[in-house]
Amino acid sequence: MTDAVRITHAAVGYGAREVLHDVSLGVTQGEVVAILGANGSGKSTLIRAVLGLVPLSHGDIELFGTPRRRFREWARVGYVPQRVGAGSSVPATVGEVVAAGRLARRGLLRFSGSKDRSAVRAALADVGLTDRASDPVATLSGGQQQRTLIARALAGEPDLLIMDEPTAGVDAASQEAFAATLGRFQGRGGTVLLVAHELGPLRPLIDRAVVVHEGRIAHDGAVPEPAGHHAEPGHDHVHPHAEAERPGICVAPTDRVRN
Amino acid sequence: MDLLQYDFMLRALAGALIIGITAPALGIYLVQRRLSLIGDGIGHVALTGVGVGLLFHQSPVLTAVIVSAIGAVGVELVRERGRTSGDLALALLFYGGIAGGVVLVGLSDDSGNANLVQYLFGSLTTTSGTDLVVIAVLGVAVLAAMLLLRPVLFAVCDDEEYARVSGLPVRTLNLLLAVTTAVTVTIAMRTVGLLLISALMVVPVAAAQQVTRGFRTTMAVAMAGGVVAAAAGVVVSAEANTAPGATIVIVALALFLALTVAGAVRGRARPHSAEKEPPDVVLHD
Numbered sequence: 115m116t117d118a119v120r121i122t123h124a125a126v127g128y129g130a131r132e133v134l135h136d137v138s139l140g141v142t143q144g145e146v147v148a149i150l151g152a153n154g155s156g157k158s159t160l161i162r163a164v165l166g167l168v169p170l171s172h173g174d175i176e177l178f179g180t181p182r183r184r185f186r187e188w189a190r191v192g193y194v195p196q197r198v199g200a201g202s203s204v205p206a207t208v209g210e211v212v213a214a215g216r217l218a219r220r221g222l223l224r225f226s227g228s229k230d231r232s233a234v235r236a237a238l239a240d241v242g243l244t245d246r247a248s249d250p251v252a253t254l255s256g257g258q259q260q261r262t263l264i265a266r267a268l269a270g271e272p273d274l275l276i277m278d279e280p281t282a283g284v285d286a287a288s289q290e291a292f293a294a295t296l297g298r299f300q301g302r303g304g305t306v307l308l309v310a311h312e313l314g315p316l317r318p319l320i321d322r323a324v325v326v327h328e329g330r331i332a333h334d335g336a337v338p339e340p341a342g343h344h345a346e347p348g349h350d351h352v353h354p355h356a357e358a359e360r361p362g363i364c365v366a367p368t369d370r371v372r373n
Numbered sequence: 374m375d376l377l378q379y380d381f382m383l384r385a386l387a388g389a390l391i392i393g394i395t396a397p398a399l400g401i402y403l404v405q406r407r408l409s410l411i412g413d414g415i416g417h418v419a420l421t422g423v424g425v426g427l428l429f430h431q432s433p434v435l436t437a438v439i440v441s442a443i444g445a446v447g448v449e450l451v452r453e454r455g456r457t458s459g460d461l462a463l464a465l466l467f468y469g470g471i472a473g474g475v476v477l478v479g480l481s482d483d484s485g486n487a488n489l490v491q492y493l494f495g496s497l498t499t500t501s502g503t504d505l506v507v508i509a510v511l512g513v514a515v516l517a518a519m520l521l522l523r524p525v526l527f528a529v530c531d532d533e534e535y536a537r538v539s540g541l542p543v544r545t546l547n548l549l550l551a552v553t554t555a556v557t558v559t560i561a562m563r564t565v566g567l568l569l570i571s572a573l574m575v576v577p578v579a580a581a582q583q584v585t586r587g588f589r590t591t592m593a594v595a596m597a598g599g600v601v602a603a604a605a606g607v608v609v610s611a612e613a614n615t616a617p618g619a620t621i622v623i624v625a626l627a628l629f630l631a632l633t634v635a636g637a638v639r640g641r642a643r644p645h646s647a648e649k650e651p652p653d654v655v656l657h658d
Contacts, residue, residue: 165538188540195535204405204578206531207587214528218539222525250586270539 116179118143118274118305119164124173126156126163132171133159134329143273146296146306146319148337151326157309160326161276164307165193178273189218192267194277197259208254208262209247212237215269237269240295257288264295275299277308281316289315313337384505385497386607389621391512392561392573393603397581397595398519399557400574401588402550405530411448412571414463415558418444418470419567422559423492424477433492434507437559444470445551453547495566495618497607508560515553526550527588564603565618572622573599580629583636598628 119141126134133156141147151157162168164175166182175182178190192215215237216230238244241261246254251262260280267275275296281289293315296306300319313320317337325333377383403411422440426433444466451462478489491499500508519526529536529546537543561570581594606621613620 167534167537186540188538191538193535193538195532203407204401204588204591205582205586206527210527210588211531214524214531214535214539217525217528217536217541220524222541223521226524248586266535 115143117141117176118145118178119307120176120179121160121164122174122176124160124163124175125171126159126168127171128168132329134163136173137326137329137331138173139324139331139334141305141307143305144300144303146300146321147308148313148316148320148323149307149309149326150311150313150323150338153311155326156329157326158278161278161307161309165191165276189270190273191218192270192272192275194260194263194267194275194280196278196282197263205250205252207248208243208251208265209234209238211251211262212247212265212269215266218270233271234265234269237265240268240298241265242291255285255288257284260284261288261291261295264292268295268299272304274305274307277306279309279311281310281312281314286314292316293319381498381500382607382611384500384502385617386604388500388505388508389497389564389603389607389617390600391508392557392564393599393601393621394596395512395516395519395599396557396561396570396573397577397599398516398592399550399553401578401592401595402519402526402530403554404575404578405527405588408452409575410571411445412554412558412574413568414448414467414470415441415445415555416562416567416570417467417474419555419558419562420474420492421470421477422474423562423567424474424481427481427483427488428477430482434504434559434563437562438511438556441555441559442552445555446548449547449551453544492562493566493568494616495562495564495569497564497610497617500563504563508563511556511560515557518549518553522546522549523589523592565621569618569622572625573602576622576625576629577602580625580632583629583632584639598625598632602628 117140119139121137121139124134124137125132137160139160149157149160159168163170164177164182177185178187180187212234213226213230216226216233220226220230235244238247241264243258243261243265246258251259254262264277264280267277280292284292296316296319300306306319308316310316320337322335323333323337324331325338377386400409400412403409419437419441421444422437423433425431425440426436429436447466448463451466475489525536525541525546528539529541529543529550533543536546557574558567558570561573564570565573577595577598578591580598581591585591585594602621602625606624607617609615609624610617610620
């Protein structure tokens with residue numbers, strides 16, 4: 115079976131500054147892989163490069179065995195960005211946002227059919243937002259908005275979910291609901307590539323963790339155990355002094371420095 | 374209503390109604406991506422097109438469509454590049470557009486002040502039969518595109534990166550939106566004028582979203598509001614002998630105030646859903 119994602123010797127730069135150096139990574143189908151790392155480590159850039167949202171300066175990326183430049187089956191990929199479209203100022207209902215997830219399958223001009231509507235209903239039920247379908251997205255809590263974006267990705271019935279910090283700033287209950295949704299997706303044979311700075315309730319679902327540090331892969335294998343006071347419940351990850359970053363599994367993922 | 378016996382009044386009303394329904398159908402996408410003032414800027418650029426037309430004795434509407442479409446595509450390309458200095462580039466383009474227009478109109482044989490004012494603030498009652506045909510054909514084309522492409526245009530304006538990852542032709546859709554904005558500005562310049570056209574794209578949308586909860590209903594209410602404002606504006610301006618374009622915009626603003634009050638009253642009667650938001654709960658076992 116071909117890998118869902120295969121990255122070989124990829125490098126990405128913004129202007130003169132290179133943020134990812136010579137990264138190689140494969141995600142086999144059915145695997146759940148977490149990309150961990152501190153802020154600014156390049157972990158989000160890595161998945162944005164996979165999605166084609168930032169250009170590669172070097173190397174290759176394949177999706178389901180096809181070079182990304184020639185990849186057209188975008189319906190097989192569900193993308194969950196970090197937050198609800200910040201640019202939107204016209205009200206939109208949860209149902210309308212989730213229905214946008216069908217466009218990769220529907221194409222440009224075909225009208226929404228019963229298959230589209232049932233997929234939207236199923237996705238809303240999966241994230242537990244069925245009763246909020248006709249509410250404006252702006253009236254939802256942060257966790258519910260995040261679940262709306264997950265439902266949008268699921269509505270396209272993807273084989274691969276790519277998620278950027280799906281649990282950042284989301285309350286514990288929504289994180290549990292999210293973990294259950296992800297578990298069901300995995301049970302259907304889905305592949306997941308997600309970026310996170312802490313795993314929380316997702317931890318048991320993760321098959322493999324990849325730690326990105328200063329634009330390189332510092333660890334690829336078992337999920338690193340949180341060490342020391344980071345493991346204690348109630349640790350709020352606020353650090354008064356930014357320490358120099360050291361590569362290795364003992365630093366990431368929980369040693370996120372907030373200023 | 375005796376006024377409607379006159380052909381020129383009927384043509385004026387027909388033109389205003391077409392603009393009234395088309396402008397908000399396009400404007401909602403501009404508001405959604407926080408480009409509410411883009412119509413105003415394209416209007417500035419269209420004035421240069423009018424100047425070119427008058428100078429070279431071509432149809433000012435035709436040259437205005439071409440020049441403002443080029444301007445709109447330029448704005449879109451600047452926007453696409455990212456935010457660095459985009460704001461300033463737009464300012465340069467807009468002021469260049471209006472200054473160029475004033476200079477070119479002044480150089481033409483037809484350089485009276487009245488002529489300039491006609492394009493800046495509209496001159497509805499001088500709408501000719503040919504003008505009306507142009508307005509109808511282009512207006513219906515823009516309206517059809519906005520309605521048929523609603524799901525994809527919504528996706529692109531709501532979350533451009535997500536639309537790109539969905540494999541949608543984001544760039545083509547953005548350019549389509551830019552060109553249809555230019556077309557709408559140009560056909561509306563005879564109705565409400567280049568300086569007020571943006572109001573008809575934006576004010577009905579702002580009014581609608583005071584009382585609506587979703588995108589589709591906002592679009593429908595905004596289009597209805599645009600039609601009501603256009604019709605009432607034309608009739609009131611004829612009765613009260615006021616400028617039709619400005620009257621249409623004032624009616625639209627009155628509609629905004631009325632719907633804002635209605636929304637606030639309804640919100641008080643039924644406590645806002647955000648306030649009684651239940652805590653996030655696990656709805657699955």
